[in-house]
Amino acid sequence: MVRTPATALLLSLALSTALPLTALAETKVPQSQTEISLGFAPLVKEAAPAVVNIYAKIITQDQGRSPFANDPFFDDFFRQFSKPQPRVQNSLGSGVILSEDGIVVSNYHVVGEASDIRVVTNDRREYEAEVILADQASDLAILRLKGASGLPFLALRNSDEVEVGELTLAIGNPFGVGQTVSSGIISGLARTGTGGGQGFGYYIQTDAPINPGNSGGALIDVNGDLIGINTRILSRSGGSNGIGFAIPANLVREFVRQAREGDTAFRRPWAGMTGQPVDADLADAMGMERVDGMLISELHPQSPFVAAGFEVGDVVLSVDGEPVNSPSEMAFRLSVSGLGGTSEVTRVRNGQMETLEVTLSEAPDEPAAQPIQLSDKTPMPGLVVGQVNPRVITQMQLPLSATGVVVMDPGPYAGRGGVMPGDIVVAVNGEAVETPEDVARLLQDSGRWLQLDLVRQGQRVALRFRL
Numbered sequence: 001m002v003r004t005p006a007t008a009l010l011l012s013l014a015l016s017t018a019l020p021l022t023a024l025a026e027t028k029v030p031q032s033q034t035e036i037s038l039g040f041a042p043l044v045k046e047a048a049p050a051v052v053n054i055y056a057k058i059i060t061q062d063q064g065r066s067p068f069a070n071d072p073f074f075d076d077f078f079r080q081f082s083k084p085q086p087r088v089q090n091s092l093g094s095g096v097i098l099s100e101d102g103i104v105v106s107n108y109h110v111v112g113e114a115s116d117i118r119v120v121t122n123d124r125r126e127y128e129a130e131v132i133l134a135d136q137a138s139d140l141a142i143l144r145l146k147g148a149s150g151l152p153f154l155a156l157r158n159s160d161e162v163e164v165g166e167l168t169l170a171i172g173n174p175f176g177v178g179q180t181v182s183s184g185i186i187s188g189l190a191r192t193g194t195g196g197g198q199g200f201g202y203y204i205q206t207d208a209p210i211n212p213g214n215s216g217g218a219l220i221d222v223n224g225d226l227i228g229i230n231t232r233i234l235s236r237s238g239g240s241n242g243i244g245f246a247i248p249a250n251l252v253r254e255f256v257r258q259a260r261e262g263d264t265a266f267r268r269p270w271a272g273m274t275g276q277p278v279d280a281d282l283a284d285a286m287g288m289e290r291v292d293g294m295l296i297s298e299l300h301p302q303s304p305f306v307a308a309g310f311e312v313g314d315v316v317l318s319v320d321g322e323p324v325n326s327p328s329e330m331a332f333r334l335s336v337s338g339l340g341g342t343s344e345v346t347r348v349r350n351g352q353m354e355t356l357e358v359t360l361s362e363a364p365d366e367p368a369a370q371p372i373q374l375s376d377k378t379p380m381p382g383l384v385v386g387q388v389n390p391r392v393i394t395q396m397q398l399p400l401s402a403t404g405v406v407v408m409d410p411g412p413y414a415g416r417g418g419v420m421p422g423d424i425v426v427a428v429n430g431e432a433v434e435t436p437e438d439v440a441r442l443l444q445d446s447g448r449w450l451q452l453d454l455v456r457q458g459q460r461v462a463l464r465f466r467l
Contacts, residue, residue, distance in 0.1 A: 040169060044181050047224045049122040049152040050097045051171040051179065051217055054106055054129075056114035094172035094217035095119065095143065096226060098156070098256055102148030104129065105252050106216030107231055108139045119145055122179060133259040135266035138335070139231050140247060142259040154218060157225035159248035160322060162186055162204060170208040170230055170244065172217025184208030186227075190329060191245060202332035203245035204228045210244030219246040226252070250336045257338070269334040270363035272303025272390060274400060277326050278315060286315065287351050293317040294324050300400045302366070302390050308345070308358045315348040334360065363390035371408055372436040379446050379467045382411025385425060385436045396422050399458070405433055407454075418463050420456065427453040 093110030097103070104119065111117055117129040127145040134141040145151070166186045174180050188205030206219060210230050219228045228246030258266060275294040276282075283291045293315040299306050310316075316324050319333035320343050337343050339360055346355045371386035386392060386408050393402055402424060410419040425433055428442035429451055443450070450465040 040181070040183060043169065043220075043222065043224055044171075047154060047169070047218065047220050048171055048179060048181070050154045051122065052095045052097060052104060053120045053173045053179065054093045054095045054110055054216060055118045055120070056093070056111050057116040058114050092173065092213050093215045094213065094230070096216070096218045096229065097121075097151050097153045098226075098252075099153050100149065100151050102127065102145030102151055103256060103259070104143040104145060105229055105255065106141050106143060107229065108134050108136050108141045110216050111141050111143060112136060117143065119143070121151070133255060133264055133266060135255070138247065138251065138255075138266065140229065140252065140255050140266070142255055154220065154224065154226040156249045156253050157221060157223075157227055159204065159227055159250045162189065162221070162227055162248075164189060167222050168206050168208050168227065169220050170206065170210055170214060170217060171220065172210070172214035172230060174209075174211035174213040177213075180214075182209040187243070190323075190325070202248065202251075202328050203231070204248055206244050206246060208244060214244075225249075228252075248332075251332065254336055254338050266335075267339055267362060268331070269337065269339055269360035270303075270390060270394060271305060271330055271334060272300035272363070272400065273305055273310075273330075274298040275316070275327050275330065286348075288315070288348065292323070292325065293348065294326055294330060298400050300390060300393075302364055304359045304361060305345075308356045310345075310347060310356070310358075311349070313349070317346045317348060317353070319343050319345050363394040365389055365391040370436055372440050373409075374411070374440060374443060378440070378443050379450055379465070380411060380414045380419075380443055382409070383407070383414045383419070383443075384409035384411065385439045387436060388424070398422060398424075405436055405439055417465050419452065419454070422456070423461070424455040425452065426455055426460075427451075 093106060095104040095106035098105055111131055112134045114131070117131070119127045119129045121127075127148055129143040129145050131141050132144050164186050168184055168186055170182045170184070172180065184207040186204060187207045191203040191205045204219065204227060208219070210233050214230045215232070217230045218226055219230055221227050226249050228248050229252060230244060230246050233244045255266060273296055275296050278288070278291055278293045278295055280291050282295060296310060296312055296314050296316065299310065299312055316330065318324055319330065320337060322333055324330050324333055334343070337360055339362060341360050342357045343360060344355050345358050346353060367387055367389055369386040369389055369392050371384050374380055374383045384407070385405050388398065388402050388404055388406050392398065392406060393400060396406060396408070398406065405425045407419055407421055407423040407425060409421060425439055427433060428439060429446060431442055433439050433442065446467060448467055450467055452463045454461045454463065
């Protein structure tokens with residue numbers, strides 16, 4: 001986008017005490033009252049056209065339930081009333097244009113499951129949009145505007161260079177009132193555990209007010225560059241309390257790269273490990289001078305970190321020179337690095353610091369999962385089971401130590417009986433199973449009664465069925 005050189009200068013002068021001394025050396029005192037009174041206006045004029053409003057329709061299944069659902073007599077009469085009914089939900093959010101040909105980034109929870117997406121630009125042009133890559137765990141989605149060209153866009157800043165205290169603007173469409181701008185500062189970095197998802201939450205924190213509808217909007221710096229994508233707030237009331245979170249621009253950059261290469265789902269390197277932050281007690285027990293890093297507490301035998309020479313008990317300090325202090329930070333750093341290359345990972349073992357090279361690859365599908373779906377002629381039609389391997393562990397969020405056969409989809413019959421996705425099948429009618437074929441064979445040979453022995457979240461579960 002075209003940017004006025006004086007814009008960032010005037011804005012940084014207005015509140016120059018928030019900038020580092022190195023930046024102050026390059027600034028100049030405003031020459032007139034007009035320059036001082038400009039405020040954020042020039043910056044907003046440049047950045048706002050690249051922030052869009054998003055209107056999405058999401059079709060969900062309304063899970064109505066009959067009050068006689070558990071009654072053995074009336075259940076058949078009222079069964080039709082408990083069938084799921086399609087229901088249309090309207091989602092409102094924001095997005096940021098990242099290229100002149102209409103590549104837009106927003107949040108997954110805004111557009112990830114939408115069937116109809118309409119994007120309205122700052123100058124009221126409307127476009128149909130399609131999601132070309134989405135990832136629920138990271139809460140990011142990349143869209144392409146149909147027929148778009150010559151659009152204004154924001155440049156992505158290296159979010160690792162962002163510092164606490166920097167001035168920021170949050171631009172979005174809160175509460176559907178129209179495009180709105182709020183100002184603040186970066187109030188925290190490397191915030192983890194503030195969102196749901198699957199443990200990939202790693203955020204920039206700001207006190208710029210962020211409210212419902214701001215999701216997917218831009219968090220920019222005083223140069224008009226994109227720092228992050230606004231995604232959520234920390235609030236008990238539902239309104240902004242001065243603690244908002246944005247997904248760093250470096251992760252957005254990797255999403256855009258994969259989307260342009262044709263990926264429809266985000267592909268991230270697999271660590272194959274679990275860990276915990278090093279606290280004061282751990283640091284003292286390990287003879288570390290600083291409370292820093294992440295202790296590796298578990299490693300999968302097929303983990304690339306094992307191949308690189310890491311062991312349980314090692315402390316990871318950094319990935320490619322950037323600090324790592326939690327599993328979420330590790331997941332973020334590997335995701336930003338992308339697949340196909342290597343990363344320099346620094347560890348501490350027995351008081352000695354060492355940097356090792358780790359290959360960045362996806363979780364392997366070895367041994368092959370070989371999922372089997374049971375036919376309608378079996379006691380549990382539609383049940384899908386597969387062999388546990390690193391890829392299945394990642395997709396189904398199983399413990400690293402999981403082995404054997406996992407339920408990938410319980411199907412209608414087993415699901416009603418209490419079987420859940422992610423259950424590990426230990427035995428069928430008292431006979432141990434090791435492969436999906438074992439489960440299929442034993443279910444086929446069942447008599448009038450069937451017992452499934454499962455492991456669910458570390459607990460042994462036994463389910464009995466009358467066939």
